Amino acid sequence: MEKMAHFNREVIPERRMHAKGWGAYGKFTVTHDISKYTRAKVLQKGTVTETFTRFSTVAGERGAADCERDIRGVATKFYTSEGNWDLVGNNTPTFFIRDVHNFSDLNRAVKRDPHTGMRSAQNNWDFWTLLPECFHQITVVMSDRGIPASFRNMHFFGEHTYSLYNAKNERVWCKFHFKTEQGIKNLSNEEAAKINGMDRDYHGRDLHDAIERGDFPKWKVYIQVMTEEQARKHYENPFDITKIWRHAEYPLIEVGELELNRNPENYFAEVEQAAFTPAHVVPGIGFSPDRFLQGRLFAYGDAQRYRLGVNHNLIPVNQAKCQVNEYHRDGAMRVDGNYGRAPAYSPNSAGIWAAQPEVMEPPLELEGAMWCYDPKDDPTDDCFRAGGDLWRVLTEDKKAILISNTAGDIAPCTQNIKYRHAAHCYLADKEYGERFAKAAGLDLKEVIRLSKLSNNELNIETTKPQA
Ligand code: HEM
Incomplete structure (x- = not known):
């Protein structure tokens, strides 16, 4: 009876999107000095940080075939000495949409039709084409890069504009780029159809087998940097995730290298239960006025409280490797010591849980009106x-x-x-x-x-x- 009862409860909710995925551990080595931009310890020259990366498709469910035409998600957790930094990106430099309001609609349009329960090209293209900001991303997805030959053979990007701030609390805006050292390789529709018919887990198998045989995939890591002054004068909204920053104007600055070198021991424990959120940053790395990013800061933790439970950060793959003093208490599956007898409120006379003003990012001056700006017929956009x-x-x-x-x-x-x-x-x-x-x-x-x-x-x- 116990066996059956446990078996009946083995399946947990899949991720609402990016449900099909594969993961690997690795290391991130900083080879260049970018300390003038950031004080993040993970980004200081010579630092080596353990990582965990999960690759995914977006539209397919947990059992979907790997070689579908789709963008690929790439989420990396950096277990830094200051806590976890998660960079949750994709294999494209920009995104379809730029307004959080449209996000659930995008996924409903590319996923299943409410009437037939089937995927629908009509729904997908109807939505995409009604929002002209999707156009660049449609072009990328329909290009030869729409079906990568493997995860190892593609670049990936943070996409959003983030910020970096240095020891003097001076801020710049920044974009993250990961360039494959294996070279870009893609599949044609015909090749992909054949592979999907034979092996639905083709990309996962490729990654696993390469790591098992010691052929560790690597990516060179770069940033682009824009000063606050440049951002004010930039001809496009620098915080619009559907826009690129041209490399000729904002050149790539080399930072280091990411290598994937260890397969997880257990898929469920380490890949299915992995939880990434763009809200996880460390001192020296911050957010930006990109309102699409701001929506994401809420969505991931919220989804994970539902998918994995309120204590998902205690699952080993998600735990920081250093002491992190969040003062969450109790909740389902709180299986560590729950901070013992330490006070559960803050501030307190014991002087614990005190805020650390030294890790605060510099204040952000805002200007302009807060409203639902829809720039589609704006001639400057x-x-x-x-x-x-x-x-x-x-x-x-x-x-x-x-x-x-x-x-x-x-x-x-x-x-x-x-x-x-x-x-x-x-x-x-x-x-x-x-x-x-x-x-x-x-x-x-x-x-x-x-x-x-x-x-x-x-x-x-x-x-x-x-x-
Ligand atoms: C407002 C826009 C967005 C919202 C609300 C959103 C929300 C979510 C949610 C709720 C999940 C599932 C999280 C989980 O269950 O663990 C997810 C997964 C993911 N998202 Fe987003 N997303 C947005 C935009 C983006 C963008 C722009 C990117 C890339 C730059 C991205 C990359 C990913 C990736 C890679 C995953 C899978 C993470 C993993 O491997 O566990 N998302 N997203």
Whole structure:
């Protein structure tokens, strides 16, 4: 009876998104001096820090196949001497959307349809194309990079603008980049379909086997830095996660290297129960006015309190390797000493749980109105520049792959959605629009007419499904 009762309770909720994933331990070594930007001990030259990284797809459930066209999540926990720093990023430099309000809708659109319970290209493309800020990310996902050959063969990024502050409490804005040392390799739709038919855990197996045979994957770590002054004058919102910072203007600064070198002993204990949150930072690393990031600061811990329980930070894979004095008490599955007889309130005359003003980040001056700014028809906000720039640097064979992947993926959708996307492609680059229109069998004159409308007009004209 006990065996059955335990078995009946073995399954825990999967992550709402990024449910299918694989993890490995490693080390992060800082090879360059960036102390003028940050006082974080984990980022000081010569420091070596133990890490745990989990790779994931986004849309598929826990049993989904690895080689789907999707972005890949990459979350790394750095067990630093000042507590855990989690960098929870993706294998793309930007994201689809920039407003927290849209986040659950994005996932509902790419996941299952409420009526059929099936994935739906119509829902997916309808949502993506109604928000023009998705355009750059759509271009990346439909490109050859949409299905990596392995986790080892892709870059990854923090995506958001974070901040760094140094020993004098001087702040700069920063983006994190991890560049694969294994080289970029991708799969075509045909290769991926074949692999998915044979081995749904292909990327996990590749990572596991490489580490088992001592072929440790490595990534060079870089930052981009923007001063507060530069940010005030920047021509785009530097805190908009759908925008890139051009490398020519904000060059990559080398920091160090991440190596993955040890497989977990137990998948459930270490990978399924891993809990990452962008809210975990250490002194010297901070947040920014990116309101999408601010939404994430709440969402992860909240999801983990549901998925793993209120004491999820006590699960060994999530525990800091140094003493961390959060003063949470009690709660389900509190299986350590629960701080014994120490006072449970703060402030107290015993002088414990006292705040540490020395780890506070510098105050942030804010300006402007707090409101639901929706810049889609703002002429200074160009949602298509980065997608157009990407199109123009692609070689001819990569352009052909992008067009054929897009036409294939959008094929099941109604015409209105295809026209909406074609108008966006045309706005990004005439050639991009012309070639997509041709591949999708659309009337180019109509695409050009639609591309001249404002975003609101375009959405109204293309909201009623046509045959
Ligand atoms: C407002 C926007 C977002 C919200 C509300 C959000 C929320 C969440 C939640 C609730 C989870 C599941 C956490 C868990 O159960 O442990 C998750 C997982 C994840 N998210 Fe996000 N997310 C957002 C945007 C992003 C962005 C922009 C990135 C990349 C830069 C990202 C990367 C990831 C990754 C990699 C995971 C999987 C972590 C793991 O391996 O355990 N998310 N997200």
